[in-house]
Structures are given as C-alpha cells and as structure tokens.
Amino acid sequence: MTALHAPLAPAPRPAVRRILSHGIYETRNVLRNGEQLLVSLILPLLVLFGAHRLELITSAATPSIDVITPGVLALAVMASAFTGQGIATGFERQYGVLAYLATTPLGATGLILGKAIAVLAVVAVQVLVIGTAGLVLGWNPDPVGLLWLGVVVVLGATAFTALGLLLAGTVRAEATLALTNVIWVLLGAAGGSVFPLDHDGAGALLLLLPSAALGEGLRTAALEGSFPVLEALILAGWAALAVLAARRWFNWR
Amino acid sequence: MPQHPPCLTLRHVRYAVGSARSPQGLKEILRGVDLTARSGEVTVLLGPNGAGKTTTLSCAQGLLHPSQGSVALLGQDPFRAGAELRARVGVMLQDGGMPQSVQPRALLKHVASLHQDPWPVDDLVSRLDMGDFMRTSIRRLSGGQKQRVALAASLLGRPEVVFLDEPTAGLDPQSRQTVFGLIDELREMGMGIILTTHLLEEAQKLADSVFILKDGEVVRHGSVAELTGAAAAGAASADGAARRMVFTASRTLTRAEIGSAPVSIELDGGADNAPGATWMTPRLSGPGQLRELAAWWELIDMMPVEVRMEARTLEDVFWEVSVS
Numbered sequence: 001m002t003a004l005h006a007p008l009a010p011a012p013r014p015a016v017r018r019i020l021s022h023g024i025y026e027t028r029n030v031l032r033n034g035e036q037l038l039v040s041l042i043l044p045l046l047v048l049f050g051a052h053r054l055e056l057i058t059s060a061a062t063p064s065i066d067v068i069t070p071g072v073l074a075l076a077v078m079a080s081a082f083t084g085q086g087i088a089t090g091f092e093r094q095y096g097v098l099a100y101l102a103t104t105p106l107g108a109t110g111l112i113l114g115k116a117i118a119v120l121a122v123v124a125v126q127v128l129v130i131g132t133a134g135l136v137l138g139w140n141p142d143p144v145g146l147l148w149l150g151v152v153v154v155l156g157a158t159a160f161t162a163l164g165l166l167l168a169g170t171v172r173a174e175a176t177l178a179l180t181n182v183i184w185v186l187l188g189a190a191g192g193s194v195f196p197l198d199h200d201g202a203g204a205l206l207l208l209l210p211s212a213a214l215g216e217g218l219r220t221a222a223l224e225g226s227f228p229v230l231e232a233l234i235l236a237g238w239a240a241l242a243v244l245a246a247r248r249w250f251n252w253r
Numbered sequence: 254m255p256q257h258p259p260c261l262t263l264r265h266v267r268y269a270v271g272s273a274r275s276p277q278g279l280k281e282i283l284r285g286v287d288l289t290a291r292s293g294e295v296t297v298l299l300g301p302n303g304a305g306k307t308t309t310l311s312c313a314q315g316l317l318h319p320s321q322g323s324v325a326l327l328g329q330d331p332f333r334a335g336a337e338l339r340a341r342v343g344v345m346l347q348d349g350g351m352p353q354s355v356q357p358r359a360l361l362k363h364v365a366s367l368h369q370d371p372w373p374v375d376d377l378v379s380r381l382d383m384g385d386f387m388r389t390s391i392r393r394l395s396g397g398q399k400q401r402v403a404l405a406a407s408l409l410g411r412p413e414v415v416f417l418d419e420p421t422a423g424l425d426p427q428s429r430q431t432v433f434g435l436i437d438e439l440r441e442m443g444m445g446i447i448l449t450t451h452l453l454e455e456a457q458k459l460a461d462s463v464f465i466l467k468d469g470e471v472v473r474h475g476s477v478a479e480l481t482g483a484a485a486a487g488a489a490s491a492d493g494a495a496r497r498m499v500f501t502a503s504r505t506l507t508r509a510e511i512g513s514a515p516v517s518i519e520l521d522g523g524a525d526n527a528p529g530a531t532w533m534t535p536r537l538s539g540p541g542q543l544r545e546l547a548a549w550w551e552l553i554d555m556m557p558v559e560v561r562m563e564a565r566t567l568e569d570v571f572w573e574v575s576v577s
Contacts (some may be wrong), residue, residue, distance in 0.1 A: 008442060010410050011369035012340035021366040029355060092352060100350025103314050105336040105410070125449045252316070 012105035019110050020058045022101075022118025029088075030122050036084045040122060040182075044076035044130055047194060052137050063195060064139070069134030070149065070218035071194035076126040076155065078187060078211060081119050082108040083164035086164030089115070090176030093168060094252040097253045108252070111221050116161060142225030149221040152228060153236040156214035162242035163210070169250030257291040260414045261313055266322035268308055269309045278451075282308045284469040285322070290462070292413065292445040295436060297456045299449070299465035299567075301575050306449045307347055309466065310416050313447070314344050327414060340368055343412035347419050347449075349403045350460060353392040357383065357402045360391070361409060368410040377405040396423030404432065407518055408439070409566035415439070417448040421455065434461060458566040464501075465574050482566045483534050498546070499533045500557040506532075510553045515545035529558065535573070536565060 011016065030036050048069065054062040063071075092098050103193045127150075131139075141149070170178050188194055192212025196219065197203040206212050217231030268283040283305050290296035290298060298306045307508045311317040312324055315331030324331055329338050344350075353362060358374070365371040378384055383400045386394055391402065401421055407415055420436075433455060436446055440461075450456050456463065457477050465480075466474040473480055505526055511518065521531040537543070 004522065008411050008413050008444060010412050012336040013367055013369050016257060018336070018367050025359075025363045027351070027368075028359075033354060071401065084492035094355060096346050096348040098350050099316055100346050100406075102343065103316065103339060103344040103346075104364060105340045107336055110336075150519050199434070243354040 002184060015110065018106050019113045019117065022110060022114025022122065022145065024116030026114055029083060030080070030118055031125075033088075036080075036088070038085055038174040039082040040076060040126060041129060044072050044126070045133060047075060047188075048130060048133055048137070052195065061210055065138045066132060066223055067196060067219060069130070069139040069141075070222045071196075071215050072213065073130055073149075073153065074193040074215040074218050076130055077123055077153055077156045077214065078160050078193065080126060081160035082227035083184045084122070084164075084166040085115060086117055086163050086168045087173075087177050089165055089168035090171075090173035093207040093253065094173040102252055112165070112253045114159055115165075116158075119157050119161050120154070120220060123153060125144060130251070133164070139175040139222075142223040145221040145223070148225070148227045149218055150222055152214065152217040152232060154236070155232055155239070156210070156217070159210050159214075159239040159242065161231045162239050162246060166246040166250065168240045169246060169252070170215070192216060193228045203251075208234060210235060213238070257443075259289050260292045260327055261288070261290040261296075261447060262323075262325045263288040263309070263313060264323045266312055266324060268305075268312055268317060268319045268320045282469055283312070283319070286312075286466070286469070286471055286472045288313075288464050288471060288474070289292060289451075290414075290447045293440060295446045295448065295459045297448055297450060297460040297463045298466060299453070299456060299463060299571055305469040306466055306468040307418060308469075309532055310418055310447070310449065314342070314416055315339075340410055341413045343407035343410060343415035345403045345407035345417045345420060347416070351391050351399065351403060351406070354390055356388050356390055357394070357405075358387040360402065361405055364406045365409045367445050370411070372411050372443055374405075374409070375454050377408060379444040380431075380435060381405055381416065382428070397425060397428055401428065401432075401525035402423055404435075405570075412444065414445040414447070417446065419449055419451070421450060421452060430457070453566070453568040453571055460567075463567065465572055473570065477567055480570045496537050496562050497534055497569070498529060498537055498543070499561050499563055501529060501559040503556055503558050504528050505530075506553070506555070510555075512548065513553070514542070515549050518543050533563075535569070552555045 013021070021193035046242050051068045051072070052065055053062070089098070098111065106114065164180060167179060171179065178187050186212070187209065191209050192206055197212055197218065199207070207216065213231040213234035216237065217228040220226060220228040220231065263286050266286040267281065268285055269279050269281045270282050271277050286305070286309055288309070298309060300306050300379055308317065312319050313324070313326060313331065313417050315334060318332045326334070327338060327341055331338065339342065361374045361377070365374055378387060382404065383398070383401050391399060394402070400420065404417065404420055407417065421432055424432060436459060440446060442538045460477055463474065463478055464471050500519060503530060516534050516537065518532045518534055520526060521533040524530045
C-alpha cells in the first residue's frame with residue numbers, strides 16, 4: 001500500500017495552461033467519439049458528394065461545387081458547435097461533470113473557454129477535410145475570400161456553440177439530444193446553410209436565421225472574396241443573445 | 254488540547270428554491286444552518302434523506318449561493334473565489350461528476366494537469382487499488398469503482414479541505430476499510446475532511462464532530478461522546494460511549510408499572526408490549542440507577558428474562574432525531 005507522504009501544498013496551474021489543457025482534453029474526447037465524428041465529418045462529406053452528384057437523380061438545375069462547398073462547411077460547423085457540443089454538454093450536466101469541473105481550479109469560465117478551444121480545433125479539422133474534398137471536386141474559392149471565410153467560420157462557431165450550450169443548460173440531456181439533431185437537420189435542409197435561400201418574400205425572412213447567415217456569409221466570402229457584413233452582424237447578434245440567455249438560464253446541474 | 258483552526262464556517266445559511274409568486278411557492282431547503290468544520294478533523298454530516306446535507310455541501314463548495322447567511326471556506330466566500338481557493342479544496346460529488354466515455358486514467362491525468370503540484374496519479378491509483386480498471390471507460394465501471402475514481406480525483410490537488418459526499422456508497426467492505434484508512438491518514442496530515450455518510454457505525458469511529466440535519470436545520474451537533482451522552486453523563490466506557498440497558502420482560506407491563514419506573518423506559522425498536530418484549534433505558538447516568546431498576550423489578554414482581562448493557566451509539570441518537 002502506497003502511503004501519501006507529500007505535504008499539503010495546493011496551488012493551481014496558470015490560467016492559460018489550465019484552459020489549454022482542458023481544450024486539448026475536450027478535443028481528444030470529441031475526436032475519439034465515433035458518433036460525434038459521424039455527425040461532424042462523415043455526414044457533411046456525404047452531403048458534399050451527394051449534392052455534387054445531384055444531377056444523377058434529378059433533372060432540375062443543381063448548384064455548382066463553388067456554392068455547395070461553403071454550404072457544407074456551414075452544415076459541418078453547425079454539427080460540431082451546436083449538435084456535438086450541445087449533446088456532450090447536456091450529458092456532462094446530467095452526470096454532474098460540469099458541477100465537478102466548476103469546483104476544480106478550471107472553474108466555470110475555464111470550462112467554457114476550454115470547450116471553445118475544442119470547438120475551434122474540431123472546426124479547423126472540418127475546414128481542412130471538407131475544404132480538401134471540395135478542392136478535389138473542383139471548388140475554386142477566391143483566395144482573399146478564404147480569409148473572410150475563416151472569420152465567418154469563427155463567428156458561426158461562436159454563435160452555434162452558445163446556442164448549443166444554452167439548450168444543454170436548460171433542458172434535459174435526452175431532450176437536448178433530440179432537439180439538436182432535429183434542428184440541425186431542419187436548418188441543414190431548409191435553413192439556408194447548404195442551399196442558398198431565395199432573397200425575396202419568405203426566403204428573405206429566413207435569412208435572419210443563424211444557419212442562413214452562416215451559409216450566405218461563407219458563400220459570399222468564397223465566391224465574391226468580400227466580407228459579408230450583414231451576415232456577420234446577424235451571427236454576432238445570435239451569439240450575443242444566446243450568451244445573455246445562457247447567463248440568465250443556464251443551470252450547471 | 255488546542256483546537257484546530259476552522260476551515261469552514263456556515264452562519265445562518267438559508268437556501269430556497271422557487272418563487273413566492275409561483276404556484277408552487279418558495280420552498281426552503283436550508284433554514285438557517287450553522288456549522289463549523291476544522292482543519293485536521295473529520296466533520297460528519299448526518300441526516301435522513303432530504304434533510305439538506307447535499308445542499309449544505311453545495312453552498313459550502315460555492316456551487317450554490319445561499320439565499321441568506323454567510324459561508325467562509327478557508328476564510329473566503331467560495332461562491333466568488335477564484336482558482337487559488339478552488340485548488341485548495343477537493344470535492345467529491347454524490348453522483349460522481351465524471352464523464353462516462355472517458356477512461357479513469359485520462360480523467361485523473363486531466364484533473365492533475367489543473368494543479369501546480371498534484372499527487373502523482375499512480376500513487377493514488379495504487380493507494381485506492383484502482384490499477385485493474387484504469388483503462389476501462391467510466392461507463393463500464395461498477396458503482397464502487399466509480400466511487401474510488403471520484404475520490405482520487407478529489408484528492409489529486411493535495412487539498413487543505415476535502416468534501417466527500419457519500420464516499421463509501423457502493424463499496425465492498427474491504428474497499429470501505431481502505432477508504433476509511435485513507436481518511437484517517439489525510440486527517441493526520443492536517444486536511445479538513447467534511448463528509449456525509451449513511452454508515453453510522455463508521456461515522457462514529459471516524460468523526461471528530463458530527464452535525465445532524467433534519468428539515469434543513471442542524472438539530473444536534475457535537476463530538477460523538479457529547480452526542481451519545483458519554484461526556485455529560487459521566488458514564489463513559491472504554492469506547493467513549495454512554496451505556497443504555499436493555500431487558501426482556503417476562504410479562505406485559507401495565508401503564509402504572511411503566512409510569513413507576515425509576516428511569517424512563519421504552520420499547521426497543523417499536524416492539525409490542527407483550528411477554529418477551531424488549532425494553533430499554535435510553536441512557537443510564539451511573540450504577541446507582543441499576544440498583545433502582547432492580548428494586549423496581551422486585552416491587553412490580555417481574556423477573557426479566559434477559560438483561561444486558563449496551564453502548565449508546567450514534568445510531569441511537571440518529572434514530573431519536575429522525576423520529577422526533
């Protein structure tokens with residue numbers, strides 16, 4: 001039996017090291033989780049290849065790969081930031097993991113920042129994999145626009161992570177699981193992320209959805225090489241609303 | 254002997270959920286809890302289910318903010334304190350608080366990485382005999398194995414104070430002894446240990462001070478000797494507990510006979526007043542009362558079938574509090 005002889009000498013590691021450590025821990029957990037990888041990478045890749053070959057099953061005009069690739073990137077960002085983080089955080093809350101980690105030197109703020117690092121790391125992998133697949137299929141983005149695309153991806157990831165955490169902190173884990181999946185499918189199919197919306201009539205109203213703002217913003221950046229100001233403002237607005245709501249209603253246990 | 258310094262103080266802590274305006278109204282979970290725990294001591298919180306033990310711990314850990322009253326954990330408000338204080342405090346939650354898909358080793362290494370100078374993970378793994386299941390996902394562990402992982406996680410930072418909510422729930426007897434041995438060792442190091450348990454016999458052996466909660470209030474507190482009456486009654490035995498006497502009556506006792514007994518007697522464990530019923534004196538103040546009882550048996554012409562002395566235990570005190 002090992003005796004614990006060390007004297008009591010408790011001290012936290014520096015904040016940056018703690019947050020980085022938690023970000024790496026969370027990223028590993030996501031990348032090792034088969035279900036999360038399926039939703040974050042495999043399904044978006046299937047959508048990319050499927051939409052690219054849509055003309056095989058329909059005679060209607062199909063969008064070009066230059067339109068589809070940014071849309072699938074939007075779908076992937078929603079999958080990891082909203083669905084993936086929402087479900088993971090919902091179950092962590094149910095099992096008391098959030099409450100436990102909040103009592104460690106990491107604290108609530110470190111926990112959220114660590115999660116943000118994990119989301120950004122996973123999103124970086126998604127951009128790399130889906131972007132490469134798009135390039136192989138003939139995607140030809142504007143080089144300057146890629147910089148703006150990166151900015152919009154970060155804004156979108158922030159807004160959808162905040163929305164996912166809001167859901168995870170306010171309803172039961174099982175409900176979070178069902179809701180995030182259903183909302184992801186609905187926003188992916190008809191929310192203006194993968195396929196562009198009509199900018200007239202009802203379609204114009206749907207542009208206020210975060211999914212449409214993300215999809216339209218990524219398409220504007222990649223196709224036109226310009227910064228999508230309106231879409232960025234809409235995403236920032238959703239992020240601010242979700243953060244404020246989470247501060248008010250998020251329940252750690 | 255000089256008292257150890259306090260590591261945790263709760264003063265008139267109230268905690269309520271709901272709202273006075275909602276149909277369900279305001280529900281008070283804690284109704285003015287006063288509690289002091291000291292470094293180098295084991296403080297045990299006892300109470301029936303729903304008494305407020307876990308809520309008291311949550312307020313002490315800074316997970317809940319009291320509606321009224323104050324909490325000082327190592328001299329600071331835990332609800333507003335930063336990483337410096339949290340590093341000095343270890344927490345084991347009742348439900349474990351562990352991610353299900355992660356292996357224990359990965360979790361423990363991660364928790365250790367949050368501290369500047371943690372105990373080596375392998376030392377705690379060896380001490381708590383966890384080597385066999387370090388690479389099994391937490392989801393697949395038994396309840397007792399999960400408890401040991403959660404306990405190890407709470408101790409990794411070498412804290413000055415540790416909160417253990419039901420640390421031995423689900424453990425087999427051997428693991429329970431290991432955990433209690435470890436708690437003893439940590440106390441010797443000067444750690445303040447605040448724990449809840451339903452194992453009253455173990456609590457009696459471990460506790461330096463006991464707080465019994467009921468309906469959100471501390472209804473009794475003190476050392477085990479104080480609570481069992483040993484300190485006040487002057488009837489302390491070698492094990493530090495007061496004595497009670499139990500006798501088996503050979504016949505039914507009349508109400509007048511019960512009323513004429515020289516010390517208060519009551520049926521043990523809610524038995525019926527019938528031949529063969531077991532009666533007990535909750536507390537004897539000394540040998541003189543034994544003589545008085547023998548004289549009373551002679552007076553009512555009843556020879557007990559069996560007479561025995563028992564140490565008054567924490568369980569007796571807990572039972573009294575629970576049914577009162």
